[in-house]
Amino acid sequence: MKFLAAASALSLAALPVMADSADPIKLTLHDWSGQLITTTLMGEVLKAGGHNVEYVQADYIAQFAGLETGDLHVAMEIWETTGREAMDAATGTGKVVNLGSTGMDAIEEWWFPSYMKDVCPGLPNWEALNDCASEFATAETAPMGRYLGGPVTWGGFDDERVEALEMDFEVVHAGTDAALFAELESAYQRKAPIVLWIYSPHWAPAKYDGEFVEFPPYSVECYNDPSVGINPDAAYDCGKPTGPIWKVAHAGLQESHPDATKAIVNFNISNADMGAMVAEVDLNGKSVEETVAAWMDANQDTWKAWLN
Structure with missing residues (x-):
């Protein structure tokens, strides 16, 4: 102090x-x-x-x-x-x-290391990610891919998005911010499969070579009106908003x-x-x-x- x-x-x-x-x-x-x-x-x-x-x-x-x-x-x-x-x-x-x-502008989205393109060459497209879901599986989620989300308290509607887009992924929430990035560091050093929540402003997008997954474009209607978007029966079938x-x-x-x-x-x-x-x-x-x-x-x- x-x-x-x-x-x-x-x-x-x-x-x-x-x-x-x-x-x-x-x-x-x-x-x-x-x-x-x-x-x-x-x-x-x-x-x-x-x-x-x-x-x-x-x-x-x-x-x-x-x-x-x-x-x-x-x-x-x-x-x-x-x-x-x-x-x-x-x-x-x-x-x-x-x-x-x-004064800061926010990005929070699914992110993968560039080396994952070797096993999933259609990335960053979300449909290609889903086709490669098994490449992101762990012993706990197989045959489903694992998406490592942020702590549950952060919100973000990842579980809703997986369901709305009928993705073959299981959302596993990190317990803390530190745990999220510790797992990224471990996977990155081993070139192990991982797709996870990354946000900016943060040091991670600068330190690690990777990309954000490209989901269908966000709209307010996509979050609030199930009839809007790819799935006419579910909301959240799009990417996350960006902004201040x-x-x-x-x-x-x-x-x-x-x-x-x-x-x-x-x-x-x-x-x-x-x-x-x-x-x-x-x-x-x-x-x-x-x-x-x-x-x-x-x-x-x-x-x-x-x-x-």
């Missing part, structure tokens, strides 16, 4: 005086490194501006109940790819507000903490910066706190502008 104290002490005399409530702003933490970094960065910037901040562990989708009641205040990463439906339902109540994009990573907050935050809300709206970071910080944590063994402090030290003009 000494790194955060150092970052918070950087030229604070130049920062504006805040008029917000002294009550803590409760920011939610989830179970992947990028979200922990984004949230900690926002929290430490708010602390540097004189705000009281509390970090609260929460489930990615279930957190919206707390955001609606005001038991939770801010969620810094709602991915267009997996969180849009829950976000729209929450903002539709008027109790949760969308505070805009983080959003910031959301309890609607009452704008009244109780107007200056903090403005800073959250102003928060903006690139995929490249976030990918580099995730690599520092996941690959180089740095702590989230140390990584955030280093970024704040190197980018003082950027984060101080969020507070103005």
